[in-house]
Amino acid sequence: MNLREQKWKELAEVKQELAERDWFMGTSGNLAIRVSDRPLQIYVTPSGIDKRKKGSEEFLLVDGLGRAVEFTSLRPSAETLLHLEIYHRTAAGCSLHVHTIENNVISEIYGDSGEVVFQGQELIKAFEKWEEDAVLRIPIIQNHSHIPALAKAFSQHIHEDTGAVLIRNHGITVWARTAFQAKKVLEASEFLFQYQLRLLQYQNPLVCMDKCNRRQGKLALLK
Numbered sequence: 001m002n003l004r005e006q007k008w009k010e011l012a013e014v015k016q017e018l019a020e021r022d023w024f025m026g027t028s029g030n031l032a033i034r035v036s037d038r039p040l041q042i043y044v045t046p047s048g049i050d051k052r053k054k055g056s057e058e059f060l061l062v063d064g065l066g067r068a069v070e071f072t073s074l075r076p077s078a079e080t081l082l083h084l085e086i087y088h089r090t091a092a093g094c095s096l097h098v099h100t101i102e103n104n105v106i107s108e109i110y111g112d113s114g115e116v117v118f119q120g121q122e123l124i125k126a127f128e129k130w131e132e133d134a135v136l137r138i139p140i141i142q143n144h145s146h147i148p149a150l151a152k153a154f155s156q157h158i159h160e161d162t163g164a165v166l167i168r169n170h171g172i173t174v175w176a177r178t179a180f181q182a183k184k185v186l187e188a189s190e191f192l193f194q195y196q197l198r199l200l201q202y203q204n205p206l207v208c209m210d211k212c213n214r215r216q217g218k219l220a221l222l223k
């Protein structure tokens with residue numbers, strides 16, 4: 001198996017696992033893997049397709065500017081520029097983007113603070129943070145519809161070979177050295193989001209109800 005085939009297989013396997021988790025609702029999500037460095041080439045998912053589908057059109061090869069390297073009728077993911085920011089700035093080998101209810105709700109609850117912070121959670125170790133009092137900060141950026149603006153805002157938070165950024169009411173993008181590690185970071189992030197939401201529900205049921213009632217009150221006033 002040559003390098004390209006190997007990278008294709010690696011990304012296809014992760015894609016299959018994320019599909020089994022139902023993390024590609026409504027054609028959302030996009031994935032990429034580094035194939036070569038000089039010149040930079042990555043496999044990325046095509047735009048607008050159902051990422052649960054398997055076959056010969058799961059990925060296309062693009063260059064460092066996001067242009068298809070070989071003749072194809074497929075369009076690269078609309079968010080290819082975000083993936084490229086990662087590969088230009090770090091030694092990451094794989095990047096994954098998914099929309100889930102949990103990552104969207106967390107991004108809305110903590111969006112005004114610009115980050116969601118975790119501490120004292122075992123799964124922080126998935127981010128290569130091993131100290132007992134380690135703090136994990138996941139930045140939350142605005143969801144600009146202009147992709148170059150989104151990519152610029154996103155790039156401000158790419159500092160290491162492993163990382164994660166939430167895009168408010170949109171989804172999460174994670175990256176790491178290998179496809180396996182990127183999947184690990186993604187799963188750990190989603191675990192932490194689910195935990196945090198469950199905790200908030202138990203700790204603040206009255207606050208939740210109050211907010212809900214106020215919102216309903218507002219809606220009633222609008223009618």
Ligand SMILES: CSC[C@@H](O)[C@@H](O)C(=O)COP(=O)(O)O
Nearest residue numbers: 026027028029030047048077078
């Ligand atoms: C189906 S709307 C979601 C898209 O706007 C986008 O956010 C997304 O994740 C998938 O875009 P794509 O161009 O298919 O890679």
Ligand SMILES: [Zn+2]
Nearest residue numbers: 028029170171
């Ligand atoms: Zn998206």
